[in-house]
Amino acid sequence: MTLAQAFARIDDHLNPIVVKELRQAVRSRLVVGMLMFLLVVLLGAMTLFVTEATNQSGLNMTRAIRQGRDAFEFLLGLFAVTTMLFIPAYTAVRMSKERFQTVADLVFTTTLTPSAIIRGKLMVGMILTMLVFSAFLPFMVLTYFLRGVDLPSVFIILAMAILAQTVTIQFALCIACIPCSRVFKVILGIGAGGGTVFFCVAVISFADELLRYGVGSRLGSSDFWIWTSILLLLAVLAFGFCHVLAVALLSPPTANRAPAVRGYLTGAWIITGIAAFSAPWHSLVGFPLDLELWVGYTLTVLLAMLLISVSEKDTQSPRIRCAIPKSRIKRAVVFCFFSGPANGIAWTFVMMLLTFALGLTLTFSLGLMRKSAETFLIMSAGIFLYSYSYALTGLLIRRKCLTWMQPQNTWLIVILILAVAHLAPLLIMVLIGVKPWPDVIYGNLFQTLDMPSGDLWTHLLTASICAAVITFLNLPWFVKQLYRFTPNEHRTSNAQHSTSNTDY
Amino acid sequence: MLEIKVDNLKKNFGATQALQGVSFQFHAGQIFGFVGPNGAGKTTCLRILAALDEPSVGEAYINGVAVSQYPEKIHHLVGFVPDLLPEHSDITVHEYLDFFARAYKLKGSLRKQRLEGVETFTRLNGLRDKLLKALSKGMKQRVSLARALVHDPSVLLLDEPAAGLDPRARIELRELLKLLAAQDKAILISSHILTELTEICDGAIIIEQGKILRSGAISQLIRQDRPHLCLLVRSYDNPEELGKLLLEMPKVIAVRPDGRELRVELAGDEKDGCDLLAALVHKGCRIAEFKQQQTDLEELFMNLTTGEVQ
Numbered sequence: 001m002t003l004a005q006a007f008a009r010i011d012d013h014l015n016p017i018v019v020k021e022l023r024q025a026v027r028s029r030l031v032v033g034m035l036m037f038l039l040v041v042l043l044g045a046m047t048l049f050v051t052e053a054t055n056q057s058g059l060n061m062t063r064a065i066r067q068g069r070d071a072f073e074f075l076l077g078l079f080a081v082t083t084m085l086f087i088p089a090y091t092a093v094r095m096s097k098e099r100f101q102t103v104a105d106l107v108f109t110t111t112l113t114p115s116a117i118i119r120g121k122l123m124v125g126m127i128l129t130m131l132v133f134s135a136f137l138p139f140m141v142l143t144y145f146l147r148g149v150d151l152p153s154v155f156i157i158l159a160m161a162i163l164a165q166t167v168t169i170q171f172a173l174c175i176a177c178i179p180c181s182r183v184f185k186v187i188l189g190i191g192a193g194g195g196t197v198f199f200c201v202a203v204i205s206f207a208d209e210l211l212r213y214g215v216g217s218r219l220g221s222s223d224f225w226i227w228t229s230i231l232l233l234l235a236v237l238a239f240g241f242c243h244v245l246a247v248a249l250l251s252p253p254t255a256n257r258a259p260a261v262r263g264y265l266t267g268a269w270i271i272t273g274i275a276a277f278s279a280p281w282h283s284l285v286g287f288p289l290d291l292e293l294w295v296g297y298t299l300t301v302l303l304a305m306l307l308i309s310v311s312e313k314d315t316q317s318p319r320i321r322c323a324i325p326k327s328r329i330k331r332a333v334v335f336c337f338f339s340g341p342a343n344g345i346a347w348t349f350v351m352m353l354l355t356f357a358l359g360l361t362l363t364f365s366l367g368l369m370r371k372s373a374e375t376f377l378i379m380s381a382g383i384f385l386y387s388y389s390y391a392l393t394g395l396l397i398r399r400k401c402l403t404w405m406q407p408q409n410t411w412l413i414v415i416l417i418l419a420v421a422h423l424a425p426l427l428i429m430v431l432i433g434v435k436p437w438p439d440v441i442y443g444n445l446f447q448t449l450d451m452p453s454g455d456l457w458t459h460l461l462t463a464s465i466c467a468a469v470i471t472f473l474n475l476p477w478f479v480k481q482l483y484r485f486t487p488n489e490h491r492t493s494n495a496q497h498s499t500s501n502t503d504y
Numbered sequence: 505m506l507e508i509k510v511d512n513l514k515k516n517f518g519a520t521q522a523l524q525g526v527s528f529q530f531h532a533g534q535i536f537g538f539v540g541p542n543g544a545g546k547t548t549c550l551r552i553l554a555a556l557d558e559p560s561v562g563e564a565y566i567n568g569v570a571v572s573q574y575p576e577k578i579h580h581l582v583g584f585v586p587d588l589l590p591e592h593s594d595i596t597v598h599e600y601l602d603f604f605a606r607a608y609k610l611k612g613s614l615r616k617q618r619l620e621g622v623e624t625f626t627r628l629n630g631l632r633d634k635l636l637k638a639l640s641k642g643m644k645q646r647v648s649l650a651r652a653l654v655h656d657p658s659v660l661l662l663d664e665p666a667a668g669l670d671p672r673a674r675i676e677l678r679e680l681l682k683l684l685a686a687q688d689k690a691i692l693i694s695s696h697i698l699t700e701l702t703e704i705c706d707g708a709i710i711i712e713q714g715k716i717l718r719s720g721a722i723s724q725l726i727r728q729d730r731p732h733l734c735l736l737v738r739s740y741d742n743p744e745e746l747g748k749l750l751l752e753m754p755k756v757i758a759v760r761p762d763g764r765e766l767r768v769e770l771a772g773d774e775k776d777g778c779d780l781l782a783a784l785v786h787k788g789c790r791i792a793e794f795k796q797q798q799t800d801l802e803e804l805f806m807n808l809t810t811g812e813v814q
Contacts, residue, residue, distance in 0.1 A: 008612060014607035020595065027594035059652065106651070109554055109584045110607035254558040254572070317558050318572040404519060476609065 016112065017120025018127070021094070022493035025128060034241040035135060036088060038078070042139050045074060050215045052405050053146050067148035069211055075143065076157065076376035077204050079136050081143040083129045083165040088172035089193065095176035096185055099250075108453050112252040118173060118243060125169035129162065129284050153215040156206045163232075164203045167239045168196055174242040175231040177249035228282045231276060254317035257337040262347050265305065269298060269351060273358065288373035291359055298355045302348050309344020310395045316340050316484070324487040335485055341395060341407070342481035351385050378456045379448050390418050399477065422446065506532040506567045506658050508553070508690055514561035515548050516713075520581060522548040524714040525561070529708060530692070532658065535685045537701035537722075538694035539805055546694040547587065548660045549711075553692070554584040566659055580608075583652030587664040589644040590636055590651070597639070597647055598623070598632035601654055607656035618654060626650040626680065642673030649680065649744035662693040666700060678704050698802040708801060710808055717808045725805060732757060733777055735768040737784075738793035744791055753780060767797065 025031045049071040059232070098107075107117065140158075141449075143149055175192045190284055210218075218224040244264040275281060276294035316324075323329050336347035356377060363373040378399040394414035398405050402413065421443050429437060440455050441447055442462045508530055515523040525546045525812055530536045538546045551562050552558040555575035564571040570580050592600060601622065605615045623629050625645045631639065639647065645665060652660060662681075666674050672695070681704055685691055701708060703723060709719040718725055739746040747766055750759045755776055757769040770776055774796070781794050 012611040014606075016603050020599065020603040021598050021607060024592070024594040106555060106584075106586070106590075106604075107607065109579055109582065110604060110655075111609055112607045112762075252556075252575075284775050318563070318570070319558065319575065322573045406518065 006376075008304075013333060015116060015120040016122060017117055017147055018123050019126040021120065021130055022127065025041065025124065030090070031114065031128070032304045034082075035131070038082060038132065038135055041078065042075070043320045045078075046071065046139050046142060047144065047174070049074075052143070056254070057395070068143045068149040068272070070436050070458065071146055072140065072143040072149045073156065073211060075136055075140055076207055077159065079202050080165075080200050080207075083134050083161070085170045085193070085196060085205070087125050087132070087165070088168045088196065089189075090128070091121055091169055092172035092176040095121055095173055096189075099177065099179070100182065108252065110443065115247045116178075117250060118246045121173055122170055124163060124244070125167060125173075129165055129169075135161075136435055142286060150214060151214065152219075153211055156211055156215050160207065163204060163235055165234050166197070167242070168199065168238050170242040170246070174246040174249070179245045179249065222280070223284065226284050230281065233271070239270070240264060241268065254319050256320045256323050256339050258312075258344065259334075259337045260345075262305075262337045265301060266351070269355075274322070277362065288478060290360060290362070293356060295359050295376065295380050302352055303384070305344065306387060306391050307346045307411045309348060310341050310414060311408050312339060312341045313407050314341060314399070316318050318488055321486070321488045324485060326487055331485060335482075338485070340481065340485075341410075342478050345392070345483075347476075349388070356381060358467075375456065379459050382448040382456060382459040383445050384441065385460070385467040386448070387472045389463065389466035390414055390421065390445075392467075392474050395415055396474055468487065505776070506690060507565075508659060508692070509565045510549070510560040510562075511533050511565070513549065513552060513559045513739055515545070515552065515557070516560045522714050523552075524560070526711065526714070526716055527562075528709050528719045530690060530715060532690045533685055533688045533694060534706045535681060535691040535704055537545070537698075537705035537708040538692055538711065539698060539701065539708055539801065540694075542808055543713075545714040546676060546711060550584070550692065550694060552661050553577060553659075556584070560674055562576070580655065581657055582659045582661060583657035585645075585648050585660070585662040587651045587667065589641065590647055592636050595636055596633050597628055597636060600636055601628075601646065601650055604651050605654045610655065618656065622650040622653045625653070625683075627676070628745045642669050642676070644696050645669060645673065645677065646680075650675070653684075658689060661690040662695075663690065663697065664694055666695055666697050674700060676778055692780055698805055701802040705801075710805060712809045718804075722801060724803075733770040733772055733774070735770060735777060735780070736762075736793065736795050737766045737768055737791065738764055739766070740790035740792040746784075747788065749784070749787065753783060756780070765793070776785045 049067060052413050053067040138155070144151065144154070172192065175188055176185075180188070241264065248261050251257045260457050272294060276290050282290050308497060315341065324338070325334060335343055336350055337343070359373070359377050363370055363377065394410055395419055397417070398410045398413055399405065405413075422445075425441055425444070440458050440462075442459075443466070445463075448456060448459045510528050511527055513523050513526040526545070526549055528536075528575060535581055537810065538549070540546050548557065552559050553566070553571060555571050556577040558572045563573075564576055566581050569577050569581070590600065595603075598619070601619055602615070603703065605619055610618055623632055626649055627651065628646055628650055630642075631647075636644070636647065649662075649665070652662075666677060669677065678700060681691060681693065685704075685706075693701070693705070707719070707721045708725060710717045710725075720728075737746065737750070743761060743764060743766055746758050747761060750756050750768055752764065755771045757771050758775075759769075760767045770780060778797065784791055
């Protein structure tokens with residue numbers, strides 16, 4: 001195979017989105033302008049640093065031995081801002097614009113999958129990062145010749161920065177894929193941008209800390225490796241979640257979007273569970289903090305998923321029904337993973353049940369700090385059952401009273417009910433002058449966060465009754481959904497498609 | 505032979521019923537016009553056929569493949585030209601088409617060959633290195649058509665392709681569509697420019713408020729709308745006398761004066777028309793003009809639709 005043939009083969013296997021986006025990027029005035037601006041700033045800044053180093057060398061030893069580190073920190077800061085703010089914003093804005101235009105429709109008429117689109121966009125972001133990095137690299141190498149910076153620290157910090165920016169690009173793409181109005185998208189973008197700024201500052205501060213004390217001295221400490229592993233795991237999980245979610249959000253509403261997300265979260269639940277109770281982490285944070293962190297994280301994710309589930313379409317599209325297995329056993333297994341509100345609610349409930357079962361088993365088997373772990377589990381159960389009740393109430397109201405409303409807006413009703421249920425009792429108490437306020441305000445899930453354990457039982461009992469009543473009211477609908485979970489009665493002939501061979 | 509079959513298609517957007525039981529079918533080599541006022545449901549129907557939307561009830565089949573169940577297969581079969589033109593920035597015509605060719609998984613020499621083919625067919629060779637943004641509407645429409653043809657689909661769905669084009673671009677587009685139909689492609693085209701549809705379409709579907717008012721071959725539709733033969737007759741002499749005479753003739757239903765001409769409705773076919781002319785000449789009438797009046801799609805459309813939207 002000649003070199004040209006090899007290149008042609010590589011070219012054939014390139015993601016079309018990468019090819020198109022890079023062609024656009026090299027013509028984009030914004031990208032070219034940004035690179036030129038960066039080069040000018042870098043050149044100017046390094047000239048200043050080198051001049052200062054030359055002038056002060058031998059005169060002020062304290063400053064002289066820091067010249068390299070100061071220069072590297074400056075370059076790292078600039079690199080982080082460019083790659084964690086500019087490139088994700090550029091990628092997200094492009095993605096968002098294409099989602100609004102007919103471009104998305106045109107792409108969806110091709111054989112490109114949403115997953116390939118997201119992968120392509122992510123790859124473009126990473127290639128642009130490498131382009132920026134290539135501009136920074138000679139200047140970063142130069143800092144090594146000044147004093148105060150060691151190579152292992154440089155490599156570890158750069159690896160960390162690139163990992164952080166990959167997560168940021170994926171997060172930005174995920175936000176860009178959310179189907180909403182332009183105004184809401186701008187608000188979301190500002191919020192996400194603010195969060196990214198904090199993340200960027202945290203990464204720079206952490207890098208500064210590593211540079212100040214050097215990485216080499218920490219490599220022998222087990223704590224360093226445990227924390228590094230945990231941070232790495234969290235970064236990989238966050239990246240994976242953003243990726244799966246972005247693909248689901250980009251997929252057509254008629255597609256079976258849930259299995260990938262719920263499958264991923266189930267996998268993440270198992271991995272985080274193993275990591276949370278693994279010996280190194282357990283020895284570092286101890287029981288029950290490890291349990292609390294894991295249950296707290298699971299609860300947060302499941303509540304978000306519950307809100308998403310109740311906002312799914314009631315009826316499953318022919319495309320989804322096409323994928324439902326014929327075998328009853330297989331159907332029972334996959335039920336919780338398929339798109340649909342009943343499926344999502346069932347998955348959330350099962351996952352939470354498993355979490356509590358595991359939590360209780362560990363609490364009783366370890367026996368240490370049992371009281372504290374028990375209190376946390378009761379509080380979490382109360383929060384979950386209250387949230388479950390509110391979510392199902394919202395679903396019931398939308399189905400029975402607000403039939404004109406689109407199912408995807410059910411989450412708004414849930415938020416509204418939550419707000420009314422929490423504010424109304426307080427307002428009434430203020431208006432009729434109740435003093436002092438009762439210890440337990442029934443239905444208030446936020447109150448469970450700060451309660452003596454005795455009152456938590458009252459909350460748990462109330463939440464359980466609410467959950468039982470609302471489950472009973474929704475039961476006919478749920479049973480109907482279960483019965484409807486069957487494959488298409490008449491699967492149309494999977495006729496082989498024929499494309500004509502026309503000579504133009 | 506490849507067939508497109510739409511079976512009792514219904515689509516609801518909240519309380520609005522965009523499609524209310526739409527059914528029709530046509531096959532390869534035919535151009536079908538989709539005619540209806542704005543908001544009639546044309547675009548919704550085309551989007552369902554392109555597997556971009558899913559029907560609330562009913563199903564569409566292309567070559568026996570259910571569109572909503574197997575969208576991935578449909579994407580190979582269908583080329584879709586939406587009513588909005590391509591607006592990508594910083595990309596040339598060739599790069600744009602190359603992107604879609606790659607998206608359809610065309611590889612190596614086949615991709616090059618196909619790109620050259622569609623660029624030549626749509627006369628874009630001279631424009632291949634121009635930026636997409638710098639093109640005129642007509643050129644962009646040609647790019648849009650080339651994009652839809654890049655994977656050589658058997659079915660072509662065009663949503664208002666002639667909107668906003670100048671007469672030259674329209675004629676060019678019409679010629680391209682005729683060539684494509686000759687290549688055995690099934691073409692469904694929605695348009696407001698009805699005179700053009702009459703010239704290129706084999707059949708038409710007239711839709712309003714999500715319901716099909718009439719569908720079939722254009723000649724058949726026109727015949728359905730006006731069962732009698734309509735003739736335009738101009739006398740060299742006094743038209744009033746000719747009018748009186750015509751009313752005495754067998755099979756003549758009505759005679760209406762229109763300036764110096766007379767519009768005659770005849771219960772019969774072309775042979776009866778010839779007989780009528782012969783009878784008039786035999787009776788010594790001096791006929792200056794005698795012709796059959798054609799009903800076009802525009803007239804039919806105006807007769808059938810009310811212009812109301814949901």
